[in-house]
Each structure stands twice: as structure tokens, then as C-alpha cells.
Amino acid sequence: MKKYVTLGEVCSKGSSNIAQKDIEHNNGSYGIYGASGYIKDVDFYHQDKPYIAVVKDGAGIGRTMLLPEKTSVIGTMQYLIPNDMICVEYLYYAVTYMNLAKYFSGATIPHIYFKDYQKEKLPLLTIEEQRKTIVYKKLIGL
Numbered sequence: 814m815k816k817y818v819t820l821g822e823v824c825s826k827g828s829s830n831i832a833q834k835d836i837e838h839n840n841g842s843y844g845i846y847g848a849s850g851y852i853k854d855v856d857f858y859h860q861d862k863p864y865i866a867v868v869k870d871g872a873g874i875g876r877t878m879l880l881p882e883k884t885s886v887i888g889t890m891q892y893l894i895p896n897d898m899i900c901v902e903y904l905y906y907a908v909t910y911m912n913l914a915k916y917f918s919g920a921t922i923p924h925i926y927f928k929d930y931q932k933e934k935l936p937l938l939t940i941e942e943q944r945k946t947i948v949y950k951k952l953i954g955l
Contacts, residue, residue: 815938820908821931823899827892829859831885844884848873852887859885863901865893865908867925874923875914879905891927903943906950907935 833852836845841856848868866878870889879902886892895904916930917923938946 815936817934818937820933824893824895826927827894829886829888831887833887846880847887848889858883865905866890867893870924871922874917874925877908900943902947
């Protein structure tokens with residue numbers, strides 16, 4: 814029998830307060846991302862391990878990206894940082910299929926909040942089963 818857990822049980826949320834205008838003249842070798850993807854390289858990073866980025870404000874809310882270590886996101890996004898129970902790639906596949914946009918609020922600028930969507934459930938497989946799932950999804954092109 815599969816065990817189900819909530820998103821809040823397998824990851825934590827991180828916030829960013831970086832505005833795109835604040836990095837205009839900042840150059841370096843660490844990627845920074847926004848809702849549309851890669852923006853540029855800057856001289857700092859906020860995450861030292863791979864993570865999931867979720868668009869939390871504006872157009873595209875709920876869209877997710879799997880991002881590498883030593884990168885950051887701007888303030889319209891938030892970090893989902895996996896704990897030891899889950900592989901980051903497996904978490905990415907699970908979150909991608911959750912339709913987080915259904916949690917939006919706000920009429921002018923839509924927002925989603927981790928406190929609302931952290932209750933989403935996903936099957937908790939062993940780390941070995943998670944890795945097999947990742948390999949399978951890559952083989953079939955998902």
C-alpha cells in the first residue's frame with residue numbers, strides 16, 4: 814500500500830526579496846531566474862543545492878522549474894527545498910502535476926501561498942523507487 818504525505822511534510826518554502834531592477838548592474842557567474850526562466854548571471858546565489866522554483870505572483874502562477882545549485886530566483890517566485898525524504902527530481906515531477914494555480918487569490922495580481930498548497934498530497938516512495946520513477950519519466954520523455 815502506498816503511503817501518501819503532504820507537500821509540507823517533504824519540503825520547506827524559501828522566499829526571495831530580489832527585484833529584477835536590483836540586479837540590473839550586477840554581473841557574475843551564478844544564474845538568477847524569474848517566471849520566464851533564466852534572467853542573467855550575478856555575483857551571488859541563495860541556494861546551494863538543487864531546488865524547485867514556483868511562480869507565486871502574477872502571470873504564470875503555479876508554474877514550476879527544477880533549478881540547479883548555486884542559483885537564485887527573483888521575488889515573484891519562491892523556493893521549494895526538499896528534505897531528506899525526497900529526491901528533488903521526484904518532487905519536481907509531483908509538484909508539476911499538482912495544478913497549484915487553483916490556489917490563487919487576488920483580483921489584480923494573482924498570488925498563491927505555500928500555506929494553502931502545502932496540503933497537496935503525493936505518494937511517498939522509497940528513495941530507490943523515486944529514482945526509478947525519475948529514470949522512467951526521462952525515458953518516456955516527461
